[in-house]
Amino acid sequence: MASRAWLTLAETADVLHVAPRTIRRWVRAGTLPAELWPGRHGLEYRLPRAPVEELSGLRDLERPGPRVNPADVVAALSDYFVVREQQVARQEETWREDLRTFHELIQRSGADLLAARATVWDSVRDLEQTQRATEELAQQLRATRRQVQAERAERRRGRGLSTSGGDVGGQ
Numbered sequence: 382m383a384s385r386a387w388l389t390l391a392e393t394a395d396v397l398h399v400a401p402r403t404i405r406r407w408v409r410a411g412t413l414p415a416e417l418w419p420g421r422h423g424l425e426y427r428l429p430r431a432p433v434e435e436l437s438g439l440r441d442l443e444r445p446g447p448r449v450n451p452a453d454v455v456a457a458l459s460d461y462f463v464v465r466e467q468q469v470a471r472q473e474e475t476w477r478e479d480l481r482t483f484h485e486l487i488q489r490s491g492a493d494l495l496a497a498r499a500t501v502w503d504s505v506r507d508l509e510q511t512q513r514a515t516e517e518l519a520q521q522l523r524a525t526r527r528q529v530q531a532e533r534a535e536r537r538r539g540r541g542l543s544t545s546g547g548d549v550g551g552q
Contacts, residue, residue: 387418387427396437404428 393413394401408415408426413433417424 386430387416388430388433389420390426390428393428393433396433 388396390401390404393404397404404413405426407413408428413428413436415426415428418427419425
């Protein structure tokens with residue numbers, strides 16, 4: 382019964398589903414308790430059953446579920462890629478529609494810019510015409526002022542008044 386409480390490296394490896402070399406490394410690292418016992422080939426490690434079974438329960442919790450059939454994996458990946466391809470196609474169509482919309486907006490904006498440019502040039506031409514007309518009016522006004530001043534000066538001379546600006550006869 383005492384030997385049933387202890388396991389060999391090979392038995393421990395079977396319980397934990399690892400290689401015997403891994404068990405030996407764990408023993409040397411102090412992860413698993415073990416003792417050296419005389420065996421067929423000299424001293425052999427023996428491990429107490431309780432810690433091994435405790436570790437086995439923990440390893441079963443960590444172990445993934447049953448092995449998956451590769452055909453099921455291929456089918457699942459195939460389904461995934463079909464769905465993903467459809468998603469990509471929908472996204473691509475959305476992007477193409479957005480590009481069409483942006484292209485139309487740019488075309489409309491370009492037409493609007495051309496119309497605005499024409500309006501600005503029309504305004505510039507109108508402003509230049511107004512400026513020329515204003516300059517002509519200013520020249521006419523200056524000419525009229527000179528003419529009025531000349532007529533006043535002529536009238537003053539005719540009355541005998543000085544053109545120096547002072548009114549001599551008014552004192």
